[in-house]
Amino acid sequence: MKSHLRVHYFQHIAGEGYGSCYDFLKAHKAKITATEFFALPVDLPLELEALPRVDEVDLLIIMGGTMSVNDEANYPWLKLEKRWLRRYLAAGKPAIGLCLGGQLIANALGAAVSRNRHQELGWMDVGRASHIPEECFQIPEKINIMQWHSETFEIPKGGVRLAENKVCRNQLYQIGRNVLGFQFHPEMTPHALQLLIENEEDLAIFDGEYVQSMSDLKRSNQTKFEQGNTLLNQAIEYVVSA
Structure with a gap:
């Protein structure tokens, strides 16, 4: 992978930071900067100029x-973020x-994001979609990965579905050669999971057949995180090599 990449990430809540890819990027001497939307004053008028210039970013990661x-209405910076995303993606x-983050990319490009029939929270199997072109990003035939969502994205126009499961059909998509949108959490580490559990204020809204208990999640073995981290x-190597 290229070294000295200028990597910028968008963070939306205090408990959900970079996760596993921070050490990987630092090992390649990446310069990492961030926009912490959760820390912005709610009454501050936001303009595109508050975000980095598109030509100053080599890789964007949206958490x-x-x-x-x-x-x-409750998070006015979402509108600004999507406007900036459209500009960034238009530049290729x-x-x-x-x-x-995957939902935001999809929505910025005109795809709907709506409530999924089932909530997913915990370690769930995700499988590779069928008929993926060879030049697309390839995932394992089956992967057990961390899920934490109530909503789902439609595949943006021109996108290719790469992964799916029976609970939520759209788990990963690709646009062109340089954009990947995940529904699941490959970046999860034991520390990141602990922070999510500690900072999650809406755990009570998660319920159903595909929601694991917090006690089970707290006992997650270190090895469960490794496949997603890899x-x-x-995925980072793939999109930056386009």
């Missing part, structure tokens, strides 16, 4: 969050969206 992409720059590193 997850508890809000809906549709909740611009590499981007990876994780959970809410997948994310491979």
